[in-house]
Amino acid sequence: MIIGIRSIPALLKGDRQADRVVPPSGFTAQLTLFTSAAMAFLAVFALALSLASGRLAARWGEELAQTATIRIVAPLDQRAMQTAAALRVLETTPGVAEARALTDAEQQALLAPWFGQDLPLDTLPVPRLIEITSETEGFAPIGLRLRLTAEVPGAILDDHGRWRAPLLAAAQRLRLLGWGAAVLILAAVAAMVTLAANAALAANAQVIRVLRLVGATDSYIAQAFVRRFTWRAFAGSVAGVVIGLLAVWLMPTGGDGPGFLTGIGFEGAGWLVPLLLPFISGAIALVATAYAAGRALRTIS
Amino acid sequence: MMLRHNRSNKSNRTDTGVIELENVAYSYGGGELLSDITVKLAPGSFHFLTGPSGAGKTTFLKLCYGALLPTAGHVRVFGADVRTLERDQVALMRRKVGVVHQDVQFLDHLSVADNVALPLTVSGRHDEVAGPDLGELMTWVGLTDRATGLPPELSGGERQRAALARAVIMSPDVVLADEPTGNVDWDMSQRLLQLLIELNRMGKTVLLATHDLSLIRAAKAQVQARVLRISNRRVQLAGADL
Numbered sequence A: 001m002i003i004g005i006r007s008i009p010a011l012l013k014g015d016r017q018a019d020r021v022v023p024p025s026g027f028t029a030q031l032t033l034f035t036s037a038a039m040a041f042l043a044v045f046a047l048a049l050s051l052a053s054g055r056l057a058a059r060w061g062e063e064l065a066q067t068a069t070i071r072i073v074a075p076l077d078q079r080a081m082q083t084a085a086a087l088r089v090l091e092t093t094p095g096v097a098e099a100r101a102l103t104d105a106e107q108q109a110l111l112a113p114w115f116g117q118d119l120p121l122d123t124l125p126v127p128r129l130i131e132i133t134s135e136t137e138g139f140a141p142i143g144l145r146l147r148l149t150a151e152v153p154g155a156i157l158d159d160h161g162r163w164r165a166p167l168l169a170a171a172q173r174l175r176l177l178g179w180g181a182a183v184l185i186l187a188a189v190a191a192m193v194t195l196a197a198n199a200a201l202a203a204n205a206q207v208i209r210v211l212r213l214v215g216a217t218d219s220y221i222a223q224a225f226v227r228r229f230t231w232r233a234f235a236g237s238v239a240g241v242v243i244g245l246l247a248v249w250l251m252p253t254g255g256d257g258p259g260f261l262t263g264i265g266f267e268g269a270g271w272l273v274p275l276l277l278p279f280i281s282g283a284i285a286l287v288a289t290a291y292a293a294g295r296a297l298r299t300i301s
Numbered sequence B: 001m002m003l004r005h006n007r008s009n010k011s012n013r014t015d016t017g018v019i020e021l022e023n024v025a026y027s028y029g030g031g032e033l034l035s036d037i038t039v040k041l042a043p044g045s046f047h048f049l050t051g052p053s054g055a056g057k058t059t060f061l062k063l064c065y066g067a068l069l070p071t072a073g074h075v076r077v078f079g080a081d082v083r084t085l086e087r088d089q090v091a092l093m094r095r096k097v098g099v100v101h102q103d104v105q106f107l108d109h110l111s112v113a114d115n116v117a118l119p120l121t122v123s124g125r126h127d128e129v130a131g132p133d134l135g136e137l138m139t140w141v142g143l144t145d146r147a148t149g150l151p152p153e154l155s156g157g158e159r160q161r162a163a164l165a166r167a168v169i170m171s172p173d174v175v176l177a178d179e180p181t182g183n184v185d186w187d188m189s190q191r192l193l194q195l196l197i198e199l200n201r202m203g204k205t206v207l208l209a210t211h212d213l214s215l216i217r218a219a220k221a222q223v224q225a226r227v228l229r230i231s232n233r234r235v236q237l238a239g240a241d242l
């Protein structure tokens, strides 16, 4: 490549003379600025989406991996016996870290919102709940269910995974899509800069011929172009990121509700991730322009 | 001023030419335009290159500064085969070879003075532009009044003088000029010729392509010039009979 790693500091510092030999290009320059700003703005949202769904996936995954419930639905006289039997089964189930029947007081608290404080639990056939905390690997729900049907007819295993698994998969897919969108946006920046650089190089073919004739090296000529496009992509991107972050910051938050939409945004160090975008765009523009210039220059002796 | 320095005679042994062509042939794709050409430009020599329009004068000059690579044979500039030169080496070589194109081109957004100084700028010697040399050179080619103008505003003769000034500002060892008197009147062509003769007296090797035989005759009175004539795809050293 005609722009070596070592020439990058000099490249960024700039050479007023080298910049002057390529004519200024008002309108296309503004288009490049605008496009990279728009791309950065979109990338901020893609990042917010994937970071938020990543957080959601992690939380759901944790809960899902760690808890399950067994309901013992049995006539009052058999409830205690079946609960004990279920706990015995759980003791010998691999992957179960802890199993505990909820006390009357705890069940009362759970039901209080619906039936009030004075529910006579000991006289009503309310199912007994057993809370299972699994080890990190988790247990096999199908095996446990089979054993329970054989030994504890009234036990129903409520594996939260049954309803959370698709949600978790969706959250994970959403995170992947978010990252994919961010990568696509950066690829579009590369394509846009390549097109703009090619147009600029073609428009300046005579300038390049004259420069080569009077003894300019390829890297001297390329730098004038590379510096411009790197700077435009960077500056546009800064503007886009600032506006994007502001928009995310101003988005209404949903208090403590579990809503997904209200959770879109950045948390903690996540706010720093979009700040990388201008540097990535700048680097992409540098490589894309250097590549385009290298190809254009090879056609001119 | 920089034109006073004379490096060509020091840096080149007399037995090797500044530019040497050895059994060179060139073809743009069809039949051969130039065949089996062996020419050596000795340091400090003055050559005319002549021949009918379309004979290949411009092509010959382009071979001399590496704009074209020969399809057969070898072209050596300052002893190096142009075929083996990297692009950066070609750029460095061109700083020592001043070229005036037949269709002179400039950077139209820069002033005439900036264009004349362009070889200094691109070779990282821009601080010398502010020195007295540029002004002296502009006076020498009679363009002081036009220094701040833009190239598109120049007349044909002014363009060619500006191109000549640009070609010599680096004090090159060789000056290759392609029809530098192409679109100027007799007086102006005499002035341009004087500039080239003066350069040659300072030790520069000069190769001037022209189909203007009266220009060659005028020059012969003042400088020991050899005439290379392209005919039938070959280059011959013409006799005294012009």
Ligand SMILES: Nc1ncnc2c1ncn2[C@@H]1O[C@H](COP(=O)(O)OP(=O)(O)OP(=O)(O)O)[C@@H](O)[C@H]1O
Pocket (backbone or CB within 6 Å): B028, B033, B051, B052, B053, B054, B055, B056, B057, B058, B059, B060, B102, B211
């Ligand atoms: N790039 C090219 N591709 C194909 N043919 C070319 C090219 N350049 C020149 N030619 C042909 O090669 C021949 C020699 O061209 P050249 O420019 O060297 O002639 P010349 O002697 O300089 O002519 P003139 O006196 O008119 O300037 C011409 O017939 C021209 O058409």
Ligand SMILES: [Mg+2]
Pocket (backbone or CB within 6 Å): B057, B058, B059, B102, B178
């Ligand atoms: Mg010609």
